Amino acid sequence: xxxxxxxxxxxxxxxxxxxxxxxxxxxxxxxxxxxxxxxxxxxxxxxxxxxxxxxxxxxxxxxxxxxxxxxxxxxxxxxxxxxxxxxxxxxxxxxxxxxxxxxxxxxxxxxxxxxxxxxxxxxxxxxxxxxxxxxxxxxxxxxxxxxxxxxxxxxxxxxxxxxxxxxxxxxxxxxxxxxxxxxxxxxxxxxxxxxxxxxxxxxxxxxxxxxxxxxxxxxxxxxxxxxxxxxxxxxxxxxxxxxxxxxxxxxxxxxxxxxxxxx
Amino acid sequence: xxxxxxxxxxxxxxxxxxxxxxxxxxxxxxxxxxxxxxxxxxxxxxxxxxxxxxxxxxxxxxxxxxxxxxxxxxxxxxxxxxxxxxxxxxxxxxxxxxxxxxxxxxxxxxxxxxxxxxxxxxxxxxxxxxxxxxxxxxxxxxxxxxxxxxxxxxxxxxxxxxxxxxxxxxxxxxxxxxxxxxxxxxxxxxxxxxxxxxxxxxxxxxxxxxxxxxxxxxxxxxxxxxxxxxxxxxxxxxxxxxxxxxxxxxxxxxxxxxxxxxxxxxxxxxxxxxxxxxxxxxxxxxxxxxxxxxxxxxxxxxxxxxxxxxxxxxxxxxxxxxxxxxxxxxxxxxx
Numbered sequence: 001x002x003x004x005x006x007x008x009x010x011x012x013x014x015x016x017x018x019x020x021x022x023x024x025x026x027x028x029x030x031x032x033x034x035x036x037x038x039x040x041x042x043x044x045x046x047x048x049x050x051x052x053x054x055x056x057x058x059x060x061x062x063x064x065x066x067x068x069x070x071x072x073x074x075x076x077x078x079x080x081x082x083x084x085x086x087x088x089x090x091x092x093x094x095x096x097x098x099x100x101x102x103x104x105x106x107x108x109x110x111x112x113x114x115x116x117x118x119x120x121x122x123x124x125x126x127x128x129x130x131x132x133x134x135x136x137x138x139x140x141x142x143x144x145x146x147x148x149x150x151x152x153x154x155x156x157x158x159x160x161x162x163x164x165x166x167x168x169x170x171x172x173x174x175x176x177x178x179x180x181x182x183x184x185x186x187x188x189x190x191x192x193x194x195x196x197x198x199x200x201x202x203x204x205x206x207x208x209x210x211x212x213x214x215x216x217x218x219x220x221x222x223x224x225x226x227x228x229x230x231x232x233x234x235x236x237x238x239x240x241x242x243x244x245x246x247x248x249x250x251x252x253x254x255x256x257x258x259x260x261x262x263x
Numbered sequence: 264x265x266x267x268x269x270x271x272x273x274x275x276x277x278x279x280x281x282x283x284x285x286x287x288x289x290x291x292x293x294x295x296x297x298x299x300x301x302x303x304x305x306x307x308x309x310x311x312x313x314x315x316x317x318x319x320x321x322x323x324x325x326x327x328x329x330x331x332x333x334x335x336x337x338x339x340x341x342x343x344x345x346x347x348x349x350x351x352x353x354x355x356x357x358x359x360x361x362x363x364x365x366x367x368x369x370x371x372x373x374x375x376x377x378x379x380x381x382x383x384x385x386x387x388x389x390x391x392x393x394x395x396x397x398x399x400x401x402x403x404x405x406x407x408x409x410x411x412x413x414x415x416x417x418x419x420x421x422x423x424x425x426x427x428x429x430x431x432x433x434x435x436x437x438x439x440x441x442x443x444x445x446x447x448x449x450x451x452x453x454x455x456x457x458x459x460x461x462x463x464x465x466x467x468x469x470x471x472x473x474x475x476x477x478x479x480x481x482x483x484x485x486x487x488x489x490x491x492x493x494x495x496x497x498x499x500x501x502x503x504x505x506x507x508x509x510x511x512x513x514x515x516x517x518x519x520x521x522x523x524x525x526x527x528x529x530x531x532x533x534x535x536x537x538x539x540x541x542x543x544x545x546x547x548x549x550x551x552x553x554x555x556x557x558x559x560x561x562x563x564x565x566x567x568x569x570x571x572x573x574x575x576x577x578x579x580x581x582x583x584x585x586x587x588x589x590x591x592x593x594x595x596x597x598x
Binding site: 033099108112 | 328329330350353354356357358360362363364365366367368369373376377378379380381382383384385389425
C-alpha cells in the first residue's frame, strides 16, 4: 500500500505555476501597501531626471543638444535599477523573517520565489518607465519613433530583470541579507554616475573613457539612446545583447543554485 | 498511476536518523555540532529533542527539512533520503521554525491564501482552506487584520496554520512555544495532541521540560551534539533520577536518632546521606519503593512511631539537569 502526498483540498500535486501566481499576488499586495516603494518607482527617477534637466537643460539646448532625450535613457535605467534594488530589499526581509526558509522546505521550484519578484519588479518598472516617459516628453524630449521608444523601454526592462537576479542572488547568498540589500541601494546611484547616464562620453577624461564606455550600464544606456534617436545601435547594441543574454541565463542559474544552497 | 517519485511507503518510519554528524567550518575552525546521532520518529508519535542552547537541535531540524546537508550519516523522511531525494522529502514535511515566519504586511487570511497558493491550490480552494484554518485556529475574528498587529500567540497559531495548509506526514516544530503566554502554550499543546491523533509524526525541539513531558512519546536528550539518552519521560526518570523519600516523626530527637542510628545501617548508607529538617528525615531512595519499605520497617521495629511517609519520583528537570548540562555524562543507549 502506498500513500500519495497530494493537496487534500484540490487533490492536485503542487503546481509551480500556481505557486508563482501566488507569489506575484502577494508581492503586488505588498507593493500597493508600501507607499515608499511606489514613490521610489513613480517619483524619484522622474524627479532626478527633472533636476538634471532644470540645471543643465538650458546650456545643452543652447548647444543644440536634446538633453531631455539624453536624460530619458538614463532615467529609464535608473528607474529599473531602483526597482531591482527594492526587490532585493523585499527578498532580504523575507530571508530574515524566515519566509524564504519556509519556502525552501516546500516542494516548489527555486525560481518561484525569485520569479515572483521578477514579475512584480517588471510591473513596478513599467509604472516607473511610464512616469519617466511622461516627464521626458513634458520636458520636450522628442523620440524618433514610437517603435524606438518601445525598444528602449524593452532594453531597460530586460536590464532590470538581470539586475533583479544579481541583486536577489547577492541578498540570498549573504548571512546578512538586509545589510547587503541596503548596500546595493546605496551604491546604485554612484554606479550610475560612473557610466554615460548623465554625462556624454566625450566629456570624460581620456583615461576614464575606455572603462566607462564598456561598462554594462553604459552600453545599455547608449543602446537605449540609439533607439530613442532612431539610430541602429552599433557595437554597443551587440555588447548590450551579450550582457542581457549572459545576465539572464547565468543569473537564473546562479539564483536557483543560491536559493537551494545547503550549508 | 501515481508518480513513483511522490510515493512513500505507508506505515514506515516517518523520520529515520542514522549516525548523523554535522561539522561547520574546516581545519582549525571546524566545529562539530552533531555527533553520531540516531533515532526514529514514527507516524502518530511526538518525539522531542531536548537540550540546552547549542546542543544541535535546530541543526538537526534544518538537515531533516532539506535546508542543510549532513556531513556524515543518513536522514530519511517517509523513506526518501534528504540528500538524494530532497524534492520528495519536501512533499512530506512542514516546517515551523523558531520564529513565526509570516508576512506582517498581509492579513491573517492573505497569509494563508499565499501559502496555499504556494502549495498549488487554486484561488478558490486557497480561500476555502484559509477560512477552515482560521476557524480551526481561532483566528477567524482577526482574519482581516494585518499579522503585524497580532499578539505573539496569534502569530504562532497563524504560523502553524500555514504549516498545515497541506497536512504533512512529518511536522517539524522548532521551539514552538518560546515566548508564548501560558494559555497560548496550552492551546498549542492541544493542537499537537490533535495532530498526533490524526497520525501526523511530529519532531519537536524544546527547552521546556514540562512541554517535553506533556507532549512527548519519546524524548531524545542532547548534549553538545551527542545523544545522551532516549526514552519516554517515565523511562528517563526511572533511568536517571532517584526518588526522594521523606519520613515524618513525632519529635526532633527521634528524627535525629533515625537519621544517625537506624537508617544508615539498614540501607547501607552513610549518615551524611540523611537530612533532618525538624520532624522530617529526607533521603534519596536509590532503590525506590524498596528503600521506603525497608526504612519504615526498621523504624517501626525500633519502637519509633511514624507520622507520615512519602516517596516522590524524580522530575524530568532532575533528569535534564543531570544529563544535559553535567559535563562528563556518557552517552547512554536509548531504549
